[in-house]
Amino acid sequence: MVKVASLYDVDQRNDMQGLATDLTYEYPKKDAQKAFHWYKRAADREGFMSDVMACYIVGNTFTSGSPQAGVEKNDRLALRYYERCMLLTGPQIDLDMNVVDGVIPESQLRSRSPRSGNEHYFCSAAFQSGLILFSGSKNGKEQPSSGSDSLVEVDLVRAMRYWKQASMLGHAQASYNIGIMYAKGIGVEQDSFEAGKWFARALHLDDTRKLVVPAHIKLRNWNASKEELGDSLPVQQEQQQPSKPSSSPFSSSGSSSKPMSNAATTSTAKSTRRRERKKPIDYPDMDDSRGKIVALSSAAAVAGTIVWWYMKAHK
Structure with missing residues (x-):
């Protein structure tokens, strides 16, 4: 499903220019709505069948909204998919993320930026979740047509907790x-x-x-x-x-630690x-x-993730 989504997410006809002319390639047209549909299906799989990258991309799309994909900004759904991404990757990281509830020992702090895929996704999802919880949603301003179901209340305690977890991984x-x-x-x-x-x-x-x-x-x-x-x-x-x-x-795009x-x-x-x-x-x-x-990062993060996956798949 993620591969199908990526086919609709990148204009591959331009990317394939310069290849042998004796071969005929048939690619679907770029379609943001179909791409989001397949990313969301991959993210909505039950339990650990859910795809981590899809969860993060769907979360980013809901964070800023996408007119091309027909998706309205929805902080509550963005937070849901970011937290799902964290639930999937957290058990695969050799750090105890619960230590943030007390005094964090130096041994539980990465001295460098995230390296593994799980660290990247957990770190980025935790950081983005913190941004949503720090600011909350402004009814009538940021989301005029989404309704109360899309709003998130300010929660500085959770924001701090998520940022501490991201910091542990080097953000x-x-x-x-x-x-x-x-x-x-x-x-x-x-x-x-x-x-x-x-x-x-x-x-x-x-x-x-x-x-x-x-x-x-x-x-x-x-x-x-x-x-x-x-x-x-x-x-x-x-x-x-x-x-x-x-x-x-x-x-701060994706899992990198760039500043505001x-x-x-x-x-x-x-x-x-x-x-x-x-x-x-x-x-x-x-x-x-x-x-x-x-710091706004959703568009750059999604684009960067898609390009990374596409280049890796075509090596």
């Missing part, structure tokens, strides 16, 4: 978002010390060197404790600020200098914080 942006939440006291008690640990991890994982840490936050070693405060605790910060910030937009646009992270650094107390979900500056944390 730089997820680590950075957790740092912002601790620095600003969003959904948790404000804790600059804890924020310093997550920002340090984000910089360690960020191979683009685009992430910018708020000026008042000191980076901390993962195993540092507040009782042992001293000059030896802060991590070296030579790479905390990029020498020449770029204004080019970046998004540098303009957004720079703005975050300025806005987080003002200390705040813990507040309820409806923050006065919540929309501003959403702009700093939320």
